[in-house]
Amino acid sequence: MLISLLVVMIVLLLMGFPMMMTMLFSTLFYMIFFMPDVETFTSVQQMVLGVQSPVLLAIPMFMLAADIMCTGQTSKRLLDFVESYVGHLPGGMATTTALTCALFGSISGSTQATVVAVGRPVRQRLLENGYDDSEVMALIINSSNLAYLIPPSLGMIVYGVASGASIGDLFIAGIGPAILILIIFSIYSAFYAKAKKLPSLKKASGKQRWLATKKCLLAFGFPLIIMGGIYTGIFSPTEAAAAAVLYAIIVEVGIYKSIKLQEIYNIALSTGVITTVVFILVAVGAAFSWIISYARVPQLIAEGILGNDPSVLTILLVVNIFFFIGCMFVEAIVVILILTPIFVPIASAAGIDLVHLGIIVTLQVAIGSGTPPFGTSIFTCSAIFDQPYLKVIKNETPYIAMLLVACVLVSAFPGISLFLGSLTQ
Template sequence: MVTTLVIIMAVLLLLGFPIMIPLMLAPLVLIIVYFPYTEPFFLVQQMLNGISTFSLMAVPMFIFAADIMTRGRTSKRLLDFIGSFVAHIRGGYAVTTAVSCALFGSISGSTQATVVAIGRPMRERLLKVGYKDSSAIAFIINSSDIALLIPPSIGFIIYALPSQTSVGDLFIAGIGPGLLILLFFTIYAYIHARMFNIPLAEKATWRERFYHTRQAALPLMFPVIIIGGIYSGFFTATEASGMAVLYALILEVLVYRSVKVTDIPKIALSTGLVTSAVFVLVAGGQAFAYAISTAQIPRMIIDNLLGGDPGPIYVMIIVSLFFFIGCMFMDPIVVILILTPIFMPAAEAAGIDPIHLGVLIVFQAAMGSATPPFGVDIFTASAVFNRSYLDTIRGTPPFIIMLFIVNILLIFFPQISLFLL
């Protein structure tokens, strides 16, 4: 059964079908061939159930808020604010890139949106102060990883569906690992700047800093509202998504007036297109999970890989490897939906906290999305910056090493993600 499933998906992907086709067709064939007494209509029910979860409503809302902010002035104000304080230090513009990606991640929850919003203006600044283009692009791509860990992460919302865990708890748990990545990248930015003798930027005056702080004050309230509201229990993660849209509209339409009311339908259409793709993947992932569960494929894999009584460290290493490799080749949403039901029982049996497991899994999604050969952020950056594939990935090895170190720390020190809960 496993062989049949793999062959069908591989053939369809090689023929050029989009991922949602093999994701839905492969389980349908599996049910018809091996379980003829099971009605195929059950797959349709599973697909509908997969996209009927209340917490999934947060996805289009956060995407809509991010689209509004991206069209407006938020990213530039954040860059100017951070740069006024750190751009003059050694590696300051690279640090500005990492911090700006973290802050914009608290708005978008998407690595690709962060590459687009922060990457375009930041690449010009990095090149201007003496960075090689490959280094500048590598800083942008890998700093965007932080966006998938800092709330409101879409990756955590997707993981919460098959794992039945709290989205709010996942959001809070992602803060520690996100800040740890930021610390590693900041140290590397300083070392890199000294090694390659990157010139120092001009130091901003306190008057300029005050001006940029005032300009960025309202965008900086965005993570305060989202994280503070969830952490205090004032509203749920799904309700926070509605607040995000409201705040984005007030900020960009009424206060800055950088987005016109007539632009809202176009932005909403763009959000709808992205959301529909996400929901189709979620529905297909639910059907796939139902089919492999019926075929008891998770049990076979667990018995072969995690037979006996494996300890939590071993289980987390296996989970990390499978999810990382999967996210290197496929959309992270698909990987999370397919593999989570497979490894969840083994993780629970090993005593791994499901929230920490979620952080570890989404961390692999962040790593994989920026890692060759097929990380989605690599192709996003290649298109946005109009650079070749090889130029885009040339500067990534040091970041992959740092992310692997962080991954090891997460495996051996779960409190990095759980200390705020």
């Protein structure tokens, strides 16, 4: 039965069907041939149930806030602020890029939005400071991965819905791994700059830093609203997302005046198109996950791959491998929706914290978005800079290696993810 399901999926993919249609047709095929006593309309019920969670409303809201920020001035102000404090250090411009991506991630929660918003202004600055263009694009792509770890992460929201884990706990748990990756990237950037004899920027004066900070103060309101609102109990994650949109409009339209009020309609329309695709994937993924459970896929993997009584590290190793390979070929949300229902029962039975598991999943999904052959951030970068695919991925290997090292550390030491959350309890 399971082999038939896989064969149908592979055939449909080879025929050029999009992933949402592949999952839907595979679900219907399985129900018709292996579940004759179950009415096919049950699949529709499962799809409706899959998008009924109120938490999913946070996704279009955070995406809209990110789109408004991309169109406005926030990303440039963040870049100027970070550069004034760390630009003079060895590899300071590269560190500036990574840290700015992390800060913008606290607004957008999207790797692709971060590539666009931060990549455009930072690329020219890096090239002017002697960086090779392929190195610059590799840095931008992999630094944007931090947006998936810094709240509000869209990947964490989808994982939380699929697994039942607390989205608020996932948000705070992503901060520790993000800081770890920032440190690793900064060390590498310093060594790279010294090896290539790249010049450092002139150290900013106290006045310049103050001006950059003053211009960026409003941008700091986003993480304050999102995280502060959630953890003080003022907002739920969904309400925080709506507040972020309102704040984005006030800042960009009313204060910065970088966007006209009439432009919000077109920005919202663009967000709506992307949101539609996401929700269709979530709905179809819910029906497909139901089929996976019916086919006893988690039990088969536990028995056939993990064996009897697998250790926690063995389970986490298999999770890392499955998600890493999956995200190299398939869009992140699809991978989360397909694989999470498989591994959550196994991890729960072994006593693995679902928040810790979620951070590992989110990190692997982030890595996958920038990993060849089909990482979505690669194609985003190629499109906005009009550069060939091979040039974009040329210097990615060191960054992917560093991210995998970070994933090993996060997997082996749960405290990296769970420490901050334990302080709030």
